[in-house]
Amino acid sequence: MNTCAFSIASDGDDDDIGGYRSLFENAVEGIYRTTPDGRYLDANPALARIYGYGDPAELIAGLTDIARDLYVNPADRDRFKASLDRDSVVRNFEARVYDKDRNVIWIAENARSVRAIDGRILCYEGTVQDITERKRSEESLRLAAAVFETVGEAIVVTDARRVVLAVNAAFERITGWNADEVAGRPSDLFAIEMIGIAEMEQTWRLAATGGVWSGESWARRKDDDPFPVALTITAIAGEDSAADRYVLLLRDITTHRRDEQRIRFHASHDGLTRLVNRRTVMEGLADSIARAEHSGERLAVLYLDINRFKDINDSFGHAVGDELLRQVARRLKACVRASDIIGRLGGDEFAVVLPSVADSGTAEVCVNKVLYAFAEPYGINDLELYASTSVGVALYPDDADNAESLLSRADAAMYHAKRNGHSFSFFDPDMDRHVAERVNLENDLRHALAEGQFRLAYQPKVDVTTRRVVGAEALIRWRHPERGEISPARFIPVAERAGLIGAIDDWVLEQACAQMARWRDQRLAPPSISVNLSPAQFLDGRLKDKVKAALTGAGLPAAMLELEITETMMASDMDRAIEILGQLTAMGIKVSLDDFGTGYSSLAYLKLFPVTTLKIDRTFVDDLPDDAKNGAIIASIVALAANLGFSVIAEGVETPAQAAFLAESGCATMQGYLFSRPVDAEAFGRLLDQGLPGLLAVSARK
Ligand code: C2E
Ligand code: MG
Ligand code: MG
DSSP, X not given: XXXXXXXXXXXXXXXXXXXXXXXXXXXXXXXEEEOTTSOEEEEOHHHHHHTTOSXXXXXXXXXXXXXXXXXXXXXXXXXXXXXXXXXXXXXXXXXEEEOTTSOEEEEEEEEEEEEOTTSOEEEEEEEEEEOHHHXXXXXXXXXXHHHHHHXXXXXXXXXXXXXXXXXXXXHHHHHOOOHHHHTTXXXXXXXXXXXXXXXXXXXXXXXXXXXXXXXXXXXXXXXXXXXXXXXXXXXXXXXXXXXXXXXXXXXXXXXXXXHHHHHHHHXXXXXXXXXXXXXXXXXXXXXXXXXXXXXXXXXXXXEEEETTHHHHHHHHOHHHHHXXXXXXXXXXXXXXXXXXXXXXXXXXXXXXEEEEESSHHHHHHHHHHHHXXXXXXXXXXXXXXXXXXXXXXXXXXXXXXXXXXXXXXXXXXXXXXXXXXXXXXEOOGGGOHHHHHHHHHHHHHXXXXXXXXXXXXXXXXXXXXXXXXXXXXXXXXXXXXTTEEEOHHHHHHHHHHTTXXXXXXXXXXXXXXXXXXXXXXXXXXXXXXXXXXXXXXXXXXXXXXXXXXXXXXXXXXXXXXXXXXXXXXXXXXXXXXXXXXXXXXXXXXXXXXXXETSSOSOHHHHTTSOOSEEEEOHHHHHTTTTOHHHHHHHHHHHHHHHHHTOEEEEOOOOSHHHHHHHHHTTOOEEOSTTTOOOBOHHHHHHHHHHXXXXXXXXXXXX
């Protein structure tokens, strides 16, 4: 017989003095009574509700073994029982239990054991509270606290008046401030004055009104050292919906900036002499011309070339040649003014731009200074070397009115001087060898396509880890009937200027796709074929249709085609370029940024470009592995690419040492003479069939 009669539960009992029964029925807490071995004797409606049952009767019938049916961890029941048996009460016992639908909920129980006079336990009775919500918010608080303390970003929480309430560990590490030092102080302490009060106020206002502001800014470390940050300010609305807290998230982007600067420096400078490079000279020259045009001044360009440089290089070696170039650069710098532009155009050629000269006489004074500087011998190692120079001079506006032709006229004058054994020469229209040549080239190009003078060469892209050819780049070749092979680097710009490039690029695209289809038929095809696009082609509204037509014509899937564009193409009209790229990649075509690192598009925008691959320019690879700076740049590019989800390939890989260095830096895909020169379709087919000899050299070194 059950001796644990529950007075308030027994209907119509006289002991139920009014209130108790109603209390039991209407309590918000669950109330129960169970046998020690885990069956319910009684339960109120609240308990049924908490456990998901329709009414207490259903609960009592459904839950016949509490340890097994109710507790997620049956051992909890054992603990519960053990303390009841020992202490007769249990307070605030938290456990996870299943409700009727097997959802896990959290409960807190208070219970006591009811004993007979002889001390025997008759039953347990107790109350249950559903604490699932509280547990959940505790959990998310714990998570938030863990995130707050462990993220790499500095976090600052301020009140509505921007007084610091809390900072995390990363903040302390990054800024050098201690949490106690900044708590209670205005956040302007480390927000820097560099960006200007007005701008800062604007930022806060935007955050307060829009809920969040993010962008780049500056912050200050404890030692006053300013550093660039990616900053997000989130306003947390209080009850009256005005911002009553701000959360600042700061990411230190110093190294990111430094990498950007390094890449930019390299793109605009010559690594050997640290003078600006040809591209920067041309830009500076164009600017100077624009200014001279405005002020009505005259401007001179000096084009210099070291006489017999090749002989010096051949007889004493490259190291001596390089040192000579460095010393020449130093001497040139010493004879011009700070406002003059002095750059290395490539090889042993240099340019000096004098932005304001009265007449040819003033320019000649400078030329003489340069010649004088060259007259001294150069001490290199134990050698004493004499190196003379030939200088050509062209004047704006006398000889040409744009940067390109002004430089090419200075070049023509230099040639003239050299050929006639003079140390310098001013430009004279008769000398316009280059210009004339370009006109001829243009005329010849007009017939080249029709007369079948073009063909394509293919160069493999190789994954050195799998030793597979992972792609082929199609490169155009032109055999001129009289002048023989002419490099695309030479004629493509001419074709662009003459408006002939569209037809040439169409031809290349079509041929390359057709060739790929043939390899596919022979089961040789590499995963993809790359075709270079010129700017005109890229911006041509018909590009998408042309590409589609070429793919359909050859029966190739879009994924087998890769287009190579350069960063500069992105720069002229970014929105348009992004749109075009988006269309191409949406079709499934791959796009790589060729000559990456030499362009001018902001790295900040890179993430917006729907491209698949960054193709690291040859200039970065050239001096590897000795040039630590280029090594660092390559590492930065690889990291950047990984961050943005691009793949990387390096071009111009010529030596096993370069390949090994690149592979170690995380760039395993490569292209270059080491593996194969560009070869005709047939030879490329053989190479696909038989594999690459160059790979052996890489693996031998590793
Ligand atoms: P690019 O797209 O950057 O092509 C790579 C160039 O580097 C090719 O020169 C290739 O022969 C050369 N190269 C490959 N491996 C090495 C190496 O290990 N060392 C060195 N020093 N050079 C290497 P190429 O064929 O003379 O082409 C020059 C440029 O002309 C190309 O640069 C590309 O911008 C343009 N080009 C070539 N074919 C086409 C074409 O069909 N259409 C258009 N629009 N442009 C083309
Ligand atoms: Mg290319
Ligand atoms: Mg390239």
